Amino acid sequence: MQTPDPLAVRVRGLRKRYGSARAGFKNAVAGLDLDVAHGEIVAVLGPNGAGKTTTVEILEGFRDRDDGEVVVLGEDPRHAGRGWRARIGVVMQDSRDMSELTVLEKVRAAAASYPDARDPAEVIAAVGLAEKAKARTRGLSGGQRRRLDVALGIVGRPELLFLDEPTTGFDPQARRSFWDLVTALRDDGTTILLTTHYLDEAAQLADRVVVVHDGVVVASGTPETLGGPEARTPVVGWDDGGVRRTERTDRPTAAVARLIAGAGPDGEVPGLSVTRPTLEDVYLSLIGETSTTTDTTTDGGDVDSSRKAA
Numbered sequence: 461m462q463t464p465d466p467l468a469v470r471v472r473g474l475r476k477r478y479g480s481a482r483a484g485f486k487n488a489v490a491g492l493d494l495d496v497a498h499g500e501i502v503a504v505l506g507p508n509g510a511g512k513t514t515t516v517e518i519l520e521g522f523r524d525r526d527d528g529e530v531v532v533l534g535e536d537p538r539h540a541g542r543g544w545r546a547r548i549g550v551v552m553q554d555s556r557d558m559s560e561l562t563v564l565e566k567v568r569a570a571a572a573s574y575p576d577a578r579d580p581a582e583v584i585a586a587v588g589l590a591e592k593a594k595a596r597t598r599g600l601s602g603g604q605r606r607r608l609d610v611a612l613g614i615v616g617r618p619e620l621l622f623l624d625e626p627t628t629g630f631d632p633q634a635r636r637s638f639w640d641l642v643t644a645l646r647d648d649g650t651t652i653l654l655t656t657h658y659l660d661e662a663a664q665l666a667d668r669v670v671v672v673h674d675g676v677v678v679a680s681g682t683p684e685t686l687g688g689p690e691a692r693t694p695v696v697g698w699d700d701g702g703v704r705r706t707e708r709t710d711r712p713t714a715a716v717a718r719l720i721a722g723a724g725p726d727g728e729v730p731g732l733s734v735t736r737p738t739l740e741d742v743y744l745s746l747i748g749e750t751s752t753t754t755d756t757t758t759d760g761g762d763v764d765s766s767r768k769a770a
């Protein structure tokens with residue numbers, strides 16, 4: 461008997477380019493490796509144009525690839541059939557549904573094509589659309605339509621759910637209840653691959669975060685450990701006669717004690733702060749952007765005066 465594959469998704473050396481010899485080529489995905497274990501929630505982060513949607517669409521079987529190995533729920537999406545499709549759920553980035561059907565009719569129709577669908581009314585309630593169940597989908601707001609997309613993606617009780625920027629257009633309360641829904645799906649055993657631009661969403665939901673930049677994975681780890689310990693080194697900051705100083709150090713208490721020892725007669729250190737780089741800071745440094753909240757440019761022990769107070 462074959463051992464069951466511990467991975468729901470396995471991608472090796474994935475490549476996809478767009479364009480033509482005449483117009484020029486764009487390497488959207490340039491040798492990308494990705495694993496997603498069964499039951500895991502993986503968040504794929506990356507700037508606009510990094511190759512996230514292209515990758516996800518290839519995994520969903522909606523886009524062909526130029527090269528690389530892709531196995532999703534044991535099959536190559538290129539050749540997978542209806543049985544495979546019924547095991548995955550998809551919430552795409554752009555689905556503009558302007559149908560005359562009501563929300564309930566739409567979700568019921570989708571449910572009918574799956575062998576073990578969830579109850580449509582329960583799914584509608586779970587995405588917070590119960591009050592709109594009898595409303596025509598074309599009259600929904602952008603955020604409500606997005607919730608309907610999520611309902612359509614999960615009604616088939618998928619083993620693996622793809623969510624491409626699922627909460628774009630959600631108000632803060634809707635995002636929170638969506639997060640609860642995703643957590644409940646995970647507790648139910650659903651594997652989830654999610655792309656998002658919201659770092660707090662990744663931190664809240666993901667077991668693992670994967671950062672994609674220029675079509676390759678540049679880092680992968682839990683939200684707490686992404687980038688390695690070096691990237692999480694605390695930063696001590698203080699004002700020194702109108703100049704902002706920062707020091708990256710593993711021993712912030714010792715640095716603060718030293719500053720206090722050198723303080724004036726009132727014992728105050730002006731503008732003293734100790735901050736730990738957030739997931740956002742780490743992410744921005746991984747993709748080569750400078751964070752606005754902390755200075756992560758100096759090595760431990762060195763004083764950095766590059767950020768002068770105005």
Ligand SMILES: Nc1ncnc2c1ncn2[C@@H]1O[C@H](COP(=O)(O)OP(=O)(O)OP(=O)(O)O)[C@@H](O)[C@H]1O
Nearest residue numbers: 478479486488506507508509510511512513514515
């Ligand atoms: N159908 C297409 N034809 C030509 N180029 C494309 C096509 N789709 C995407 N691209 C290009 O490929 C690159 C990767 O795009 P992709 O949509 O995969 O990125 P993304 O990481 O999902 O971006 P976003 O965060 O903006 O959704 C971009 O440079 C994009 O312009």
